[in-house]
Amino acid sequence: MQRNRWTTVCNCRTTKRKLKADISAAFPSLSADDLSELVPNKEEVNVVKIYAHKGDAVILYVLHKNPVFFQLEKQLYPTVYTLWRYPDLLPAFTTWTPVVQKLIGGADLMLPGVVVSSAGLPDVKKGDCCAINVVSNRAPVAVGTAALSSSDMRSSGMKGKGVNVLHTYMDQLWAFGDKTAPPVTPLTDTSVQADGEMDGVESGEGGEDEGAENEGQHGSETAAVESSCQSLLDLNLGEQEQEVETEEAKEEVQEEEKDSRSPQEQMDSLLFQCFLHALKSKVKKSELPLLTGTFLRKHMASCCPRGRHLDIKKSSYKKLSKFLQTMQKEHSLIRVKELSKGVDSIVEVDWKNPELCSFCVPDDWEPPEESVEEGENCEVSYQPPEITPLYGVTARLEPLFQEAQKKKGSVIQASEVRTIVTDYVKKNELVHETNKSYVKVNPVLCDCLLEKSEYQEIEVLKWDDLFSRTLNRMQACHQLQFPGQAPVVRKGQVESIDITVASRGSNKKVTIIKNLEGFGIDPAVVADTLQHRVQASSVLHDIPGAKDRQLVQIQGNQVQHVGRLLLEQYQIPRKYIQGLDKAPKAGKKK
Structure with missing residues (x-):
C-alpha cells in the first residue's frame, strides 16, 4: 500500500457509535465488552485513508498506533493485530509454516496447502471473511475471503484456490503498527492431515496410543510453533537490520568525507x-x-x-x-x-x-x-529486456470477460485469463455434474469459443480445451520491460532477431542480422564486436521501409559466432532468435 492521503481523529460519539454498530453487524460474535475495548469511548481512534497499488481506497481504523480494522469496498476486515486478541473471530484455515512465506510475497492460499483437522474444514460460503493460521498455532497470520464454499472445496478434491489473501503478517499494513510477532497459542486439535502429505496422520486411527503420543509431544509442538513463528520474524528483521547496517556504513563514509549533501x-x-x-x-x-x-x-x-x-x-x-x-x-x-x-x-x-x-x-x-575488444567490454553490462506474453480481449470474447470488468482491448496475462474463465464457469455452475473434468457449454461460451459448425455438435468442453480456445481467440500481445525504462506493451508476437546467410557475387557468403533494436541492442556495437572476433569486415545498412533501423552484414557464414554472442553475452532467449540452424556443419567450408 502507498502512503496515507489523509488522517482524521474519530472522537465524535455518533461516529464511534456507528463504527461499533458496523463492527457488531460484521462480526456478531463480539460482545459489548469486546466492542468497548476495540472502540473505547474515551480514547482516540484514528481514521486513515490510504491507496493500494491498484488504486483501491482503503480506510484504516487505528487504536494505540495499531490498525485494528480496515475497510475495502465498504466491507470491514480485522487486521492480524485484532485477530491475535480474538483468534476465534473468523473461521480459520490452517496451513504449514513455509506456506506463510508465499502468502507474505503476495500469493493466495491454494487448497493443496490447507491442513485439514479431524473436525474437517471450517464452514464458509464463497466470499466470507476468513483467517489463516499455521499448524499448532491458533494466532492468525493472514486475512482474506473464501474463494469457494466449504462444500465446493471438498467436491473439488481440495484442488485450486482456497482463500483470496487481502492482508498478512509482515506486510505493509502490519508494518503500519508496532510490528509485533504473533503470540503462540496452540491449537486444541493437533490431529491433522494435508491431502496425503503427512503419512500416518489421519483422523480415527491410532486410538489411545496416538492420544498418548500427542499428549507427550504437546510441549515440543508448542516450542516448534514458537520457533517457526519467530523464524519468520527473524528472517525479515535480519534483512532489515542488514539494510540498516549498510545505510549506516554509507553514512559513516559520508561523514568521513565531510560531504554535507545527501x-x-x-x-x-x-x-x-x-x-x-x-x-x-x-x-x-x-x-x-x-x-x-x-x-x-x-x-x-x-x-x-x-x-x-x-x-x-x-x-x-x-x-x-x-x-x-x-x-x-x-x-x-x-x-x-x-x-x-x-x-x-x-x-x-x-x-x-x-x-x-x-x-x-x-x-x-x-x-x-578497458579490454582490447571494446565492443565486448560493453556487452558485459547489457541487460536483456524482460518479455511477458500478454493477451488482449477481443469484441467476440467481451461477454465472457464482462463479469471481470475486462472490456474490449484490455490486456492481461495467461494466468489471469485462466482465473477469470474458471471463476466464470464456477459462478454460472457450468462444471459437469458427473465428470468434473468437463465444462457445460452455455450460450455465452458457445458464441465466444465455438465455430458455427460446432454449435449443434459440442455440448461440453474439457478444461484444457476451454482455456486453449479462449487464448487462441484473444489478440496476441507482449510487454517489454527494459532496465531503467517504463514497460512497453505491443500488439502481436515478439519480433525475433533474424539471422540469414546470403550470397554476394562469385558465390561469396555474407551473414545478415536484423531486428536488434527491438531488444535494445545497438547494431553498431554488434558489428564492431563481430569484426574483432572473426577478423572479417562488417558494415551497417539501413533497412528499406523500416525507419531508423539497420541491419548488420558481415563476411562469411558467421551464424555460429552470432548465435554465441546473442545467447551467451546478450542473454537473448533462443526462442527469440531465428536462423541459428543456418550455421555451417562441421567439416564443411564456411
Whole structure:
C-alpha cells in the first residue's frame, strides 16, 4: 500500500457509535465488552485513508498506533493485530509454516496447502471473511475471503484456490503498527492431515496410543510453533537490520568525507558530471542517433571516477529516461526521440551549450582499464529486456470477460485469463455434474469459443480445451520491460532477431542480422564486436521501409559466432532468435 492521503481523529460519539454498530453487524460474535475495548469511548481512534497499488481506497481504523480494522469496498476486515486478541473471530484455515512465506510475497492460499483437522474444514460460503493460521498455532497470520464454499472445496478434491489473501503478517499494513510477532497459542486439535502429505496422520486411527503420543509431544509442538513463528520474524528483521547496517556504513563514509549533501544529491551530481564528461570527450557526431542505453553503458559509465558507481535508482530521477528528459527540457543539452517504439535514442547534441563548453574533465579522473575488444567490454553490462506474453480481449470474447470488468482491448496475462474463465464457469455452475473434468457449454461460451459448425455438435468442453480456445481467440500481445525504462506493451508476437546467410557475387557468403533494436541492442556495437572476433569486415545498412533501423552484414557464414554472442553475452532467449540452424556443419567450408 502507498502512503496515507489523509488522517482524521474519530472522537465524535455518533461516529464511534456507528463504527461499533458496523463492527457488531460484521462480526456478531463480539460482545459489548469486546466492542468497548476495540472502540473505547474515551480514547482516540484514528481514521486513515490510504491507496493500494491498484488504486483501491482503503480506510484504516487505528487504536494505540495499531490498525485494528480496515475497510475495502465498504466491507470491514480485522487486521492480524485484532485477530491475535480474538483468534476465534473468523473461521480459520490452517496451513504449514513455509506456506506463510508465499502468502507474505503476495500469493493466495491454494487448497493443496490447507491442513485439514479431524473436525474437517471450517464452514464458509464463497466470499466470507476468513483467517489463516499455521499448524499448532491458533494466532492468525493472514486475512482474506473464501474463494469457494466449504462444500465446493471438498467436491473439488481440495484442488485450486482456497482463500483470496487481502492482508498478512509482515506486510505493509502490519508494518503500519508496532510490528509485533504473533503470540503462540496452540491449537486444541493437533490431529491433522494435508491431502496425503503427512503419512500416518489421519483422523480415527491410532486410538489411545496416538492420544498418548500427542499428549507427550504437546510441549515440543508448542516450542516448534514458537520457533517457526519467530523464524519468520527473524528472517525479515535480519534483512532489515542488514539494510540498516549498510545505510549506516554509507553514512559513516559520508561523514568521513565531510560531504554535507545527501546520498541522493551526490548521485544526482555524479550523473550530471558523467553526462557532461561523456558528451565532451566520448560521443562523436557520427554516432548519432545513439541508443540511450548504449550511451549510459558505453560512455557515461566509462566517465565515472574510480571507486564510484553510477546507480540511477539511488538518484532523484530513478530512471534513465527521466534523467535524459531533464537534460533536454531544463538544460537544452540534447534531444531525445523515440525512433522505434519503446526504444529511445539521442538524436541531437547542442555542442555549443554554455554548460557543455565550460565543463572541464576532473583532474583526478583516470580512464578505466578497458579490454582490447571494446565492443565486448560493453556487452558485459547489457541487460536483456524482460518479455511477458500478454493477451488482449477481443469484441467476440467481451461477454465472457464482462463479469471481470475486462472490456474490449484490455490486456492481461495467461494466468489471469485462466482465473477469470474458471471463476466464470464456477459462478454460472457450468462444471459437469458427473465428470468434473468437463465444462457445460452455455450460450455465452458457445458464441465466444465455438465455430458455427460446432454449435449443434459440442455440448461440453474439457478444461484444457476451454482455456486453449479462449487464448487462441484473444489478440496476441507482449510487454517489454527494459532496465531503467517504463514497460512497453505491443500488439502481436515478439519480433525475433533474424539471422540469414546470403550470397554476394562469385558465390561469396555474407551473414545478415536484423531486428536488434527491438531488444535494445545497438547494431553498431554488434558489428564492431563481430569484426574483432572473426577478423572479417562488417558494415551497417539501413533497412528499406523500416525507419531508423539497420541491419548488420558481415563476411562469411558467421551464424555460429552470432548465435554465441546473442545467447551467451546478450542473454537473448533462443526462442527469440531465428536462423541459428543456418550455421555451417562441421567439416564443411564456411
